[in-house]
Amino acid sequence: xxxxxxxxxxxxxxxxxxxxxxxxxxxxxxxxxxxxxxxxxxxxxxxxxxxxxxxxxxxxxxxxxxxxxxxxxxxxxxxxxxxxxxxxxxxxxxxxxxxxxxxxxxxxxxxxxxxxxxxxxxxxxxxxxxxxxxxxxxxxxxxxxxxxxxxxxxxxxxxxxxxxxxxxxxxxxxxxxxxxxxxxxxxxxxxxxxxxxxxxxxxxxxxxxxxxxxxxxxxxxxxxxxxxxxxxxxxxxxxxxxxxxxxxxxxxxxxxxxxxxxxxxxxxxxxxxxxxxxxxxxxxxxxxxxxxxxxxxxxxxxxxxxxxxxxxxxxxxxxxxxxxxxxxxxxxxxxxxxxxxxxxxxxxxxxxxxxxxxxxxxxxxxxxxxxxxxxxxxxxxxxxxxxxxxxxxxxxxxxxxxxxxxxxxxxxxxxxxxxxxxxxxxxxxxxxxxxxxxxxxxxxxxxxxxxxxxxxxxxxxxxxxxxxxxxxxxxxxxxxxxxxxxxxxxxxxxxxxxx
Amino acid sequence: xxxxxxxxxxxxxxxxxxxxxxxxxxxxxxxxxxxxxxxxxxxxxxxxxxxxxxxxxxxxxxxxxxxxxxxxxxxxxxxxxxxxxxxxxxxxxxxxxxxxxxxxxxxxxxxxxxxxxxxxxxxxxxxxxxxxxxxxxxxxxxxxxxxxxxxxxxxxxxxxxxxxxxxxxxxxxxxxxxxxxxxxxxxxxxxxxxxxxxxxxxxxxxxxxxxxxxxxxxxxxxxxxxxxxxxxxxxxxxxxxxxxxxxxxxxxxxxxxxxxxxxxxxxxxxxxxxxxxxxxxxxxxxxxxxxxxxxxxxxxxxxxxxxxxxxxxxxxxxxxxxxxxxxxxxxxxxxxxxxxxxxxxxxxxxxxxxxxxxxxxxxxxxxxxxxxxxxxxxxxxxxxxxxxxxxxxxxxxxxxxxxxxxxxxxxxxxxxxxxxxxxxxxxxxxxxxxxxxxxxxxxxxxxxxxxxxxxxxxxxxxxxxxxxxxxxxxxxxxxxxxxxxxxxxxxxxxxxxxx
Numbered sequence: 001x002x003x004x005x006x007x008x009x010x011x012x013x014x015x016x017x018x019x020x021x022x023x024x025x026x027x028x029x030x031x032x033x034x035x036x037x038x039x040x041x042x043x044x045x046x047x048x049x050x051x052x053x054x055x056x057x058x059x060x061x062x063x064x065x066x067x068x069x070x071x072x073x074x075x076x077x078x079x080x081x082x083x084x085x086x087x088x089x090x091x092x093x094x095x096x097x098x099x100x101x102x103x104x105x106x107x108x109x110x111x112x113x114x115x116x117x118x119x120x121x122x123x124x125x126x127x128x129x130x131x132x133x134x135x136x137x138x139x140x141x142x143x144x145x146x147x148x149x150x151x152x153x154x155x156x157x158x159x160x161x162x163x164x165x166x167x168x169x170x171x172x173x174x175x176x177x178x179x180x181x182x183x184x185x186x187x188x189x190x191x192x193x194x195x196x197x198x199x200x201x202x203x204x205x206x207x208x209x210x211x212x213x214x215x216x217x218x219x220x221x222x223x224x225x226x227x228x229x230x231x232x233x234x235x236x237x238x239x240x241x242x243x244x245x246x247x248x249x250x251x252x253x254x255x256x257x258x259x260x261x262x263x264x265x266x267x268x269x270x271x272x273x274x275x276x277x278x279x280x281x282x283x284x285x286x287x288x289x290x291x292x293x294x295x296x297x298x299x300x301x302x303x304x305x306x307x308x309x310x311x312x313x314x315x316x317x318x319x320x321x322x323x324x325x326x327x328x329x330x331x332x333x334x335x336x337x338x339x340x341x342x343x344x345x346x347x348x349x350x351x352x353x354x355x356x357x358x359x360x361x362x363x364x365x366x367x368x369x370x371x372x373x374x375x376x377x378x379x380x381x382x383x384x385x386x387x388x389x390x391x392x393x394x395x396x397x398x399x400x401x402x403x404x405x406x407x408x409x410x411x412x413x414x415x416x417x418x419x420x421x422x423x424x425x426x427x428x429x430x431x432x433x434x435x436x437x438x439x440x441x442x443x444x445x446x447x448x449x450x451x452x453x454x455x456x457x458x459x460x461x462x463x464x465x466x467x468x469x470x471x472x473x474x475x476x477x478x479x480x481x482x483x484x485x486x487x488x489x490x491x492x493x494x495x496x497x498x499x
Numbered sequence: 500x501x502x503x504x505x506x507x508x509x510x511x512x513x514x515x516x517x518x519x520x521x522x523x524x525x526x527x528x529x530x531x532x533x534x535x536x537x538x539x540x541x542x543x544x545x546x547x548x549x550x551x552x553x554x555x556x557x558x559x560x561x562x563x564x565x566x567x568x569x570x571x572x573x574x575x576x577x578x579x580x581x582x583x584x585x586x587x588x589x590x591x592x593x594x595x596x597x598x599x600x601x602x603x604x605x606x607x608x609x610x611x612x613x614x615x616x617x618x619x620x621x622x623x624x625x626x627x628x629x630x631x632x633x634x635x636x637x638x639x640x641x642x643x644x645x646x647x648x649x650x651x652x653x654x655x656x657x658x659x660x661x662x663x664x665x666x667x668x669x670x671x672x673x674x675x676x677x678x679x680x681x682x683x684x685x686x687x688x689x690x691x692x693x694x695x696x697x698x699x700x701x702x703x704x705x706x707x708x709x710x711x712x713x714x715x716x717x718x719x720x721x722x723x724x725x726x727x728x729x730x731x732x733x734x735x736x737x738x739x740x741x742x743x744x745x746x747x748x749x750x751x752x753x754x755x756x757x758x759x760x761x762x763x764x765x766x767x768x769x770x771x772x773x774x775x776x777x778x779x780x781x782x783x784x785x786x787x788x789x790x791x792x793x794x795x796x797x798x799x800x801x802x803x804x805x806x807x808x809x810x811x812x813x814x815x816x817x818x819x820x821x822x823x824x825x826x827x828x829x830x831x832x833x834x835x836x837x838x839x840x841x842x843x844x845x846x847x848x849x850x851x852x853x854x855x856x857x858x859x860x861x862x863x864x865x866x867x868x869x870x871x872x873x874x875x876x877x878x879x880x881x882x883x884x885x886x887x888x889x890x891x892x893x894x895x896x897x898x899x900x901x902x903x904x905x906x907x908x909x910x911x912x913x914x915x916x917x918x919x920x921x922x923x924x925x926x927x928x929x930x931x932x933x934x935x936x937x938x939x940x941x942x943x944x945x946x947x948x949x950x951x952x953x954x955x956x957x958x959x960x961x962x963x964x965x966x967x968x969x970x971x972x973x974x975x976x977x978x979x980x981x982x983x984x985x986x987x988x989x990x991x992x993x994x995x996x997x998x
Contacts, residue, residue, distance in 0.1 A: 019548035022541055023522040026529050034533065037723040039742035042521055045780070049518035206705055224536040243538035281544070 009066035049109035097146035117409030124399035157414035180486035194336035238272025267300035274460030294422025313446035343391035509745035547607035559564035596645035616908030623898035656913035685691035737771025737822035766799035773959030793921025812945035
């Protein structure tokens with residue numbers, strides 16, 4: 001096989017993969033947003049079938065030979081071509097260790113499990129979901145062992161989401177967070193809580209939809225390339241830079257929930273919308289690792305979205321839509337309210353300070369699950385006990401407890417730590433950005449474009465062309481240092497709570 | 500190849516086709532409802548790619564041999580197996596006459612054309628759409644010639660939608676309608692128009708969405724298996740009996756438009772929802788010919804939806820949602836209003852009486868287009884002239900003229916006559932139904948279930964297992980007679996207008 005033939009074969013593979021992943025992604029987003037409930041019957045069949053085909057596309061000798069021939073010709077191919085071959089080869093290696101019938105059965109199961117989880121959460125019926133969870137853990141452990149049976153399954157999964165990550169890295173990371181943040185959390189418990197009553201009231205959904213539109217406009221999200229839909233647990237899917245799907249969830253009595261969902265998912269969306277044209281429809285055409293992706297979502301959600309300058313831009317928008325609720329509210333009051341630090345039940349509603357404790361609990365449980373040291377029946381009690389221990393809150397039901405997140409039904413064991421890592425990366429990105437220019441004058445005017453331009457230049461445009469480590473180096477120009485994150489939080493919350 | 504092998508090969512084909520058609524259907528529905536505008540860039544690529552694959556699935560020697568072997572074993576296979584092979588062979592024959600590269604290019608073009616039409620309609624910019632229309636006509640003529648170059652292209656297309664139909668059948672059919680209905684239409688022009696002002700006013704979309712829910716409930720549509728979405732030009736897609744997508748369009752100043760869209764599309768939906776379990780995921784698993792499908796949609800829309808008993812059931816629902824507008828309105832007033840007969844511009848808003856004139860105009864234009872006797876540039880003038888001639892109305896712009904329907908952008912030349920044929924079939928179905936029982940006492944209570952049970956038994960459950968002619972025979976037990984339809988209309992409108 002000549003190098004030209006090898007490159008042509010790789011192009012052919014990616015053209016096919018693009019089409020299948022796009023179709024399967026559309027089926028999934030549709031299923032999670034607008035499809036009728038029982039459509040899961042047909043969707044499971046279709047996704048099972050198509051995932052079998054995508055397996056066959058990648059796993060064949062011709063592809064193997066083509067990829068190897070490109071990897072052996074580093075000097076003769078472009079860096080993008082080399083990187084594509086490298087990532088595809090990684091997928092190849094991972095998949096060839098999974099027998100195809102298991103892979104198909106697993107995909108069909110995970111599609112079904114997602115629907116069951118939705119219903120179980122609605123009914124707060126954990127036993128309904130538990131047998132699916134058990135099977136999914138089982139598959140994941142087995143698949144991890146196929147990949148590398150010399151390491152603990154959870155390390156293999158963590159590495160899959162973020163190369164180089166392992167329990168050996170994360171144990172001390174979470175220890176640092178715990179150590180530095182616990183005194184702040186405890187000190188704040190003694191302080192009077194800011195007013196948040198004006199964020200709760202009667203916020204009709206049709207008005208909140210208008211708020212979403214306005215926030216997306218401030219973020220500079222191109223609505224011709226990005227839609228918004230509604231789902232139980234918000235997520236973002238990017239099929240290509242011309243087709244990104246952001247989702248949110250509305251609560252009629254709480255205006256901040258959707259608001260920060262849109263800011264968070266909007267961060268994911270801007271990343272996908274910003275990947276360079278020349279990477280589209282190849283395997284490099286979307287965001288890099290989960291942690292880098294979460295660094296972007298949480299950048300818009302927290303570093304920008306929970307800043308005082310943004311609150312100055314946001315308040316007039318809120319006041320126009322909800323004049324009665326916002327009567328007498330000042331930007332400082334809004335800033336204090338959206339930063340109210342208080343141990344709570346729901347991760348995605350948690351404040352910036354206590355958020356990592358939620359992540360840590362999931363991390364600890366995943367360690368146990370993947371080590372096989374706990375049965376699914378024992379999980380709710382463990383969950384509830386840890387919420388009591390680390391956050392001091394009593395979990396009233398599984399809906400607000402162990403069933404709250406979609407990640408386990410979506411088989412994303414090992415994903416949660418990305419949120420905290422991403423937040424920590426973000427703190428260093430903000431520091432790096434502020435060395436070049438201050439984003440705050442434009443954020444205060446509701447204009448995120450300088451922020452997005454900077455992130456676009458250092459992160460977004462590169463898609464998967466650069467490794468997570470290269471992207472981080474690109475953006476922060478220094479090595480990873482979680483104390484930048486803990487310093488930021490300590491400083492922000494000490495001022496907010498007059499510690 | 501043994502008969503067992505042949506049947507297994509056919510099952511395999513249909514399993515694959517089900518998955519691909521489901522995925523492609525979902526991409527299309529998503530594209531027509533909620534997808535961001537520029538998503539068409541990726542969707543065209545994906546649909547083009549997948550349609551190439553579906554071509555390859557069907558068009559290969561193994562499939563050809565399997566189908567032939569089943570067709571040669573009539574006594575040894577079930578009627579359903581035989582019918583499946585028969586329909587698949589028809590597709591095979593049709594497709595093998597189209598070179599694959601043309602088929603792929605055509606599918607990509609038609610996806611793009613659909614998006615361009617949406618924009619052209621929005622901007623009332625026919626020249627924007629015209630070059631696409633020209634290419635689509637060209638493809639269709641070429642494809643028709645590949646299928647059968649001994650007959651006029653339009654006859655080939657008509658036959659594709661409804662076996663046995665041709666200009667030789669439709670010319671006298673439309674002549675009968677014109678002849679019998681024109682005196683009624685003319686007589687009504689001299690009569691005072693009923694009040695319809697209460698159907699126009701301020702009908703907020705969120706309330707109209709509630710009305711759709713209530714109408715779908717009266718129709719007995721299972722919402723766990725059928726969703727409703729919004730689009731420019733309403734349509735219904737059924738992927739399987741557990742996943743049907745109904746769409747509608749809301750106008751804030753007109754409550755009847757959406758109402759009758761939901762009744763019409765709901766008729767299509769009930770058909771797809773009612774196909775027997777054992778036909779699912781095979782090529783027999785959806786509704787039969789276009790005319791039979793339209794007979795169902797127009798049955799619910801007109802024979803039921805524009806009846807006095809239904810108006811009695813509907814009025815309290817309308818009055819609850821829109822008390823100010825419905826103040827003082829009686830069931831008879833509502834009945835008269837929803838049956839106001841008046842030549843108008845928009846086909847889908849046309850009344851039951853003048854509707855067929857809209858269809859006839861499209862039929863006449865399609866005859867010219869497919870015969871190559873007219874250029875796309877000449878079409879708007881011809882359209883406008885015929886609206887003047889047959890309906891006496893002046894077309895103010897192309898948005899309300901030639902760009903109003905999605906059919907031509909969707910390459911459905913030859914589809915329009917199905918509406919009139921379907922309506923005519925429906926009149927005979929109603930007569931047959933009334934010989935067995937009167938549907939009106941339950942319709943008056945807002946309960947369509949006896950109607951759906953009867954249609955389900957005679958039509959819906961059979962999917963494509965029976966031919967259109969068999970279905971019609973099944974339902975009406977007599978031969979097709981368009982005067983049943985013209986009698987029904989003459990009687991109804993003579994009474995309504997006191998002729």
